[in-house]
Amino acid sequence: xxxxxxxxxxxxxxxxxxxxxxxxxxxxxxxxxxxxxxxxxxxxxxxxxxxxxxxxxxxxxxxxxxxxxxxxxxxxxxxxxxxxxxxxxxxxxxxxxxxxxxxxxxxxxxxxxxxxxxxxxxxxxxxxxxxxxxxxxxxxxxxxxxxxxxxxxxxxxxxxxxxxxxxxxxxxxxxxxxxxxxxxxxxxxxxxxxxxxxxxxxxxxxxxxxxx
Amino acid sequence: xxxxxxxxxxxxxxxxxxxxxxxxxxxxxxxxxxxxxxxxxxxxxxxxxxxxxxxxxxxxxxxxxxxxxxxxxxxxxxxxxxxxxx
Numbered sequence: 001x002x003x004x005x006x007x008x009x010x011x012x013x014x015x016x017x018x019x020x021x022x023x024x025x026x027x028x029x030x031x032x033x034x035x036x037x038x039x040x041x042x043x044x045x046x047x048x049x050x051x052x053x054x055x056x057x058x059x060x061x062x063x064x065x066x067x068x069x070x071x072x073x074x075x076x077x078x079x080x081x082x083x084x085x086x087x088x089x090x091x092x093x094x095x096x097x098x099x100x101x102x103x104x105x106x107x108x109x110x111x112x113x114x115x116x117x118x119x120x121x122x123x124x125x126x127x128x129x130x131x132x133x134x135x136x137x138x139x140x141x142x143x144x145x146x147x148x149x150x151x152x153x154x155x156x157x158x159x160x161x162x163x164x165x166x167x168x169x170x171x172x173x174x175x176x177x178x179x180x181x182x183x184x185x186x187x188x189x190x191x192x193x194x195x196x197x198x199x200x201x202x203x204x205x206x207x208x209x210x211x212x
Numbered sequence: 213x214x215x216x217x218x219x220x221x222x223x224x225x226x227x228x229x230x231x232x233x234x235x236x237x238x239x240x241x242x243x244x245x246x247x248x249x250x251x252x253x254x255x256x257x258x259x260x261x262x263x264x265x266x267x268x269x270x271x272x273x274x275x276x277x278x279x280x281x282x283x284x285x286x287x288x289x290x291x292x293x294x295x296x297x298x
Binding site: 023040065149 | 224230231262
């Protein structure tokens with residue numbers, strides 16, 4: 001945030017809000033800079049819902065076009081990125097509803113983990129199982145989880161994107177986490193993982209300290 | 213108990229991040245093409261003026277309550293869009 005202000009002061013780089021104003025005042029080509037800045041983040045978010053690069057690309061394109069059309073409705077209460085995310089989440093939800101995409105392959109066989117398997121194999125199998133559980137979550141819970149865990153957003157930002165109260169966003173996230181936790185705990189022997197994970201707990205502890 | 217819950221939550225989140233299956237295209241051309249496509253679509257798009265939707269949809273919702281309209285059958289030309297079955 002500080003660096004953004006510095007850049008603004010030195011005139012080095014325009015902020016999103018300044019560019020939005022330029023576009024509103026008729027400078028259509030400035031929108032290209034907003035696309036450049038946010039397309040990757042939007043693609044990453046879309047891929048969590050669509051699981052396919054082409055479909056995710058469609059979501060990104062539609063979200064940017066919708067954002068352009070509705071630019072006058074952007075009130076700058078939240079960041080432009082949050083507003084874009086909000087549009088992309090709505091577009092993705094509508095697409096999933098319309099087309100009833102099913103990404104779970106019924107032929108997928110759950111990978112069994114033997115007691116003698118090495119840690120790498122356990123880790124991979126656990127990752128697959130958790131990913132399947134994430135995909136099974138209801139849309140709102142999945143959205144809250146994705147935004148919190150993968151995008152590192154605060155609950156206030158998540159609430160803004162999901163257009164719901166702060167507590168609802170938090171509850172959706174907690175419900176998602178509870179469902180995953182039951183699977184996670186049944187798969188992992190925490191005692192054996194303790195030694196390896198305590199090293200990574202330091203930064204995580206402070207990061208997720210926000211009233212969870 | 214609370215400490216253990218926090219520990220499991222953190223471990224779960226760490227595992228989710230570590231096992232992230234989403235891999236973005238690394239080719240810069242991919243993003244340049246996407247940007248070009250989006251901007252091409254934007255060239256044919258206009259920014260909507262505020263409240264334009266409402267003006268179109270709900271310009272006269274209460275036409276039947278306007279004073280001066282005679283409500284006798286057949287005196288006002290209110291037609292349904294539906295085609296007559298006859």
